[in-house]
Amino acid sequence: MGYPSAGVRQDRPMLVFTDESGAVVLIEDDLAQALGYDNPDDAVGDPLAATLGLAPSDAETLLKQISTTGSARHRLAQVRSHRTGRSWWVMLSGSASAAAGRFIGADITVAPPTLPPSADDLDHRHNLEQMAEMVRTRLRNGGGPAISEEKESELRSYFAARMLAIYILIVRMGGRSLGETLEEKVRRLNRESGWSMDMRRGRLTFGEAGLRPEACREITQVALAYAVSVTSKRLVAKELAELDVNFGRSIVDRATQYGLRRDL
Amino acid sequence: MTLWQDRRSLRFAIVAVVVWAAFSLVYVLGPLGEGSHTWFANIGTLLGAWSVVVLALLLWRSYAPDETARRIWLALFLGFLLWAIGDAMWAFYDLLPGGDIPYPSPADLPWVAGYFPLWVALWLRYRSMEVHPARGQWRALSLIVLVGLIVFGYVLWPTLTYPGYDRLIEQALDVFYPIGGFILFAGAVLVAAAVRGGRMSFPWQIIALGIAVLSLADLVFAYGTWNGVYVIEGTPNVITILADAPYMGAYAAIAVGEYVLGRLEGTF
Numbered sequence: 143m144g145y146p147s148a149g150v151r152q153d154r155p156m157l158v159f160t161d162e163s164g165a166v167v168l169i170e171d172d173l174a175q176a177l178g179y180d181n182p183d184d185a186v187g188d189p190l191a192a193t194l195g196l197a198p199s200d201a202e203t204l205l206k207q208i209s210t211t212g213s214a215r216h217r218l219a220q221v222r223s224h225r226t227g228r229s230w231w232v233m234l235s236g237s238a239s240a241a242a243g244r245f246i247g248a249d250i251t252v253a254p255p256t257l258p259p260s261a262d263d264l265d266h267r268h269n270l271e272q273m274a275e276m277v278r279t280r281l282r283n284g285g286g287p288a289i290s291e292e293k294e295s296e297l298r299s300y301f302a303a304r305m306l307a308i309y310i311l312i313v314r315m316g317g318r319s320l321g322e323t324l325e326e327k328v329r330r331l332n333r334e335s336g337w338s339m340d341m342r343r344g345r346l347t348f349g350e351a352g353l354r355p356e357a358c359r360e361i362t363q364v365a366l367a368y369a370v371s372v373t374s375k376r377l378v379a380k381e382l383a384e385l386d387v388n389f390g391r392s393i394v395d396r397a398t399q400y401g402l403r404r405d406l
Numbered sequence: 407m408t409l410w411q412d413r414r415s416l417r418f419a420i421v422a423v424v425v426w427a428a429f430s431l432v433y434v435l436g437p438l439g440e441g442s443h444t445w446f447a448n449i450g451t452l453l454g455a456w457s458v459v460v461l462a463l464l465l466w467r468s469y470a471p472d473e474t475a476r477r478i479w480l481a482l483f484l485g486f487l488l489w490a491i492g493d494a495m496w497a498f499y500d501l502l503p504g505g506d507i508p509y510p511s512p513a514d515l516p517w518v519a520g521y522f523p524l525w526v527a528l529w530l531r532y533r534s535m536e537v538h539p540a541r542g543q544w545r546a547l548s549l550i551v552l553v554g555l556i557v558f559g560y561v562l563w564p565t566l567t568y569p570g571y572d573r574l575i576e577q578a579l580d581v582f583y584p585i586g587g588f589i590l591f592a593g594a595v596l597v598a599a600a601v602r603g604g605r606m607s608f609p610w611q612i613i614a615l616g617i618a619v620l621s622l623a624d625l626v627f628a629y630g631t632w633n634g635v636y637v638i639e640g641t642p643n644v645i646t647i648l649a650d651a652p653y654m655g656a657y658a659a660i661a662v663g664e665y666v667l668g669r670l671e672g673t674f
Binding site: 162163209210245246247312313314315316317320323326368370373374375377 | 411412469470473474475534535536537538600601602603604605606607671672
């Protein structure tokens with residue numbers, strides 16, 4: 143019992159996003175590491191129970207409550223690292239991600255029991271904000287700073303968060319094969335254009351050469367067009383509008399100026 | 407899981423299944439006498455067909471003009487509308503006392519025309535997803551090939567090689583319907599295999615299943631009429647029931663899929 147392993151942060155709430163069937167579509171890096179995954183993307187597609195090391199019935203009850211009532215509040219549960227077998231207590235909360243009012247997946251917050259409960263844990267917008275922060279952290283930590291200016295870096299974070307949100311929406315609505323198709327389209331465009339970027343499990347990684355705003359714009363347009371063609375403008379616009387709330391006015395204006403927020 | 411998460415969708419599905427089961431039952435039993443089988447079959451079919459048309463119209467109108475989904479639903483609406491008109495014409499001739507149904511009849515015109523927009527709709531839906539063939543797709547292709555062989559061996563080949571046709575139009579229709587049904591079946595199976603795992607998979611798979619069952623019921627109808635075992639008036643035999651009851655059920659399934667999709671998209 144206790145903390146899962148040295149070096150893994152367990153002092154803050156962390157997120158797992160699932161699709162409607164309970165399969166993981168996104169997990170925060172630190173949480174995945176604590177649960178024994180070398181690569182967070184290895185957890186994608188696994189059932190929630192297997193990923194968190196929960197009893198299947200507990201995971202099923204949690205997901206059922208979220209899907210039927212819209213939320214599940216602060217349930218004490220024991221999660222387990224599938225690598226070390228060590229377990230520890232956490233507080234699970236969850237909210238339903240909805241498209242036009244219909245359940246399309248669960249946003250689950252895994253928090254240390256010692257943290258005071260927060261109403262934000264049940265707020266999809268707040269979860270999108272946390273997702274955006276995760277993208278910023280990844281971009282700060284990974285690769286060289288291809289765009290050196292802070293503002294441009296923020297723009298790139300905005301771009302990556304938007305692409306991740308589009309990917310998650312597509313997977314939740316159309317399944318993983320459509321998510322893979324989106325990634326393939328983005329990779330193909332990058333290859334053909336000679337841009338230094340990759341997309342795996344919805345997450346963008348930037349190479350040394352960086353990425354120009356024009357490239358971000360073109361990739362965004364491809365992703366948006368695909369998302370709209372397999373779902374609808376209404377659903378995509380709603381998801382992205384909720385994501386935008388988590389960014390400052392200046393970055394949203396700059397994104398608009400660079401064409402990253404093309405009207406749907 | 408989808409239906410359980412939305413009570414209105416669940417209620418709609420229950421009503422659709424109950425109505426289909428009730429019509430199928432009274433169609434088989436014919437509780438109101440010898441001629442009542444035909445009445446129940448036609449009323450059940452028309453109820454299903456026009457429900458599908460209305461729901462398709464509402465879905466089509468709910469999308470923006472430049473959306474792929476709008477083009478898909480326009481094509482589906484046109485196809486289902488033409489088929490519903492064909493079903494209405496067939497019912498008119500079928501329920502006319504003492505009258506024989508001509509072949510070809512005016513109903514064949516909208517029925518034949520209806521295949522084209524339906525093919526286009528399934529093609530647009532499949533193409534818009536741009537999925538690469540995976541294991542599920544290969545399984546779907548295997549099923550399509552199997553059904554294709556059966557259609558060719560049991561329906562098409564006898565039609566093509568039959569020397570006794572008086573009119574070319576009859577032979578052309580007898581060849582067109584199985585081919586049209588098979589292409590629809592193939593398109594529906596491919597769409598169902600492509601949308602797997604996401605929230606949209608349930609409604610699209612139900613719609614695809616309905617279209618596939620419609621095309622299979624058509625194939626059974628073609629087989630039954632060709633071999634002279636389809637009963638137009640009187641107590642239906644097994645072949646007639648296998649053609650008519652799934653035909654009504656397929657419309658009910660498509661209507662459920664349309665309604666669930668509309669709920670998901672915020673249309674209903």
